[in-house]
Amino acid sequence: MKTNVKPIILAVGLGLLLLAPQKSSGFYNPSTGQWISRDPLGEEAAQNLSSFVCNDSVNLADAFGLATIRVGFGFDQSAGMDHLTLGLIEAQISTFQSLLAKCCEMTCCKNYDKAKWCNIDIKRVFDSNRKNKPLPPGKVYNLDDAAIVAFVTASIGNINVKSAAQVVVLITRASISQTWDGTKVSPNGNTFPTGILLKIATAQASALAHETGHVVKYVGDASDKVHSTEADNVMSRSGGSNPDCQWCDKVAGLAK
Ligand SMILES: [Zn+2]
Numbered sequence: 427m428k429t430n431v432k433p434i435i436l437a438v439g440l441g442l443l444l445l446a447p448q449k450s451s452g453f454y455n456p457s458t459g460q461w462i463s464r465d466p467l468g469e470e471a472a473q474n475l476s477s478f479v480c481n482d483s484v485n486l487a488d489a490f491g492l493a494t495i496r497v498g499f500g501f502d503q504s505a506g507m508d509h510l511t512l513g514l515i516e517a518q519i520s521t522f523q524s525l526l527a528k529c530c531e532m533t534c535c536k537n538y539d540k541a542k543w544c545n546i547d548i549k550r551v552f553d554s555n556r557k558n559k560p561l562p563p564g565k566v567y568n569l570d571d572a573a574i575v576a577f578v579t580a581s582i583g584n585i586n587v588k589s590a591a592q593v594v595v596l597i598t599r600a601s602i603s604q605t606w607d608g609t610k611v612s613p614n615g616n617t618f619p620t621g622i623l624l625k626i627a628t629a630q631a632s633a634l635a636h637e638t639g640h641v642v643k644y645v646g647d648a649s650d651k652v653h654s655t656e657a658d659n660v661m662s663r664s665g666g667s668n669p670d671c672q673w674c675d676k677v678a679g680l681a682k
Pocket of ligand 1: 636640653662663
């Protein structure tokens with residue numbers, strides 16, 4: 427059966443969860459669910475972390491006037507909106523933010539408008555309704571099956587904060603399986619036409635930044651043309667820790 431969705435993009439690789447420093451002075455302590463130091467740019471996140479369960483917060487105000495990338499998170503029935511899951515999300519956001527900070531420091535980029543790469547704030551918006559984002563049959567996102575691709579595409583499309591976000595992410599703790607170059611693999615994230623599916627428990631901390639690169643149609647140099655062959659590049663197959671000019675330019679272009 428043919429499907430009209432675009433090819434699914436694979437993020438392979440297991441990695442350690444690294445607690446990267448938040449922009450400026452804020453550090454998140456996942457064991458307490460608190461920001462260790464106060465960071466004015468992190469206030470919205472801190473408020474969401476403490477109150478989101480009863481407050482489906484979509485804060486469109488930006489008192490600091492920064493260009494903002496809003497990431498809209500929905501959760502399927504496998505992913506509890508608990509401090510453990512949210513701590514992992516914060517690690518993803520922190521890594522994403524630190525990569526953008528590296529963009530701002532980059533000096534090697536010609537032919538780019540670097541002015542827009544600095545002072546970008548990442549905010550989160552949450553959809554607490556998990557009922558319209560059920561688990562797939564068998565509780566496995568088997569992405570070789572067109573029906574499951576349609577299922578997960580629809581579930582991502584049901585994230586009700588999508589209109590307020592530039593990037594939409596469905597968080598799961600279920601399994602993802604896919605055949606890649608003839609071999610069955612278990613990716614931690616995939617990019618769909620409507621957004622990202624992220625297996626939060628096992629994804630390395632750069633997975634959100636990596637998949638966002640696919641959302642903005644990063645053009646790679648690997649054989650599949652969507653990844654970088656530089657191992658330390660965030661757009662490598664394994665998800666490195668450095669951005670390149672193209673990632674910076676395309677991702678910064680999301681900010682509003
Ligand atoms: Zn990828």
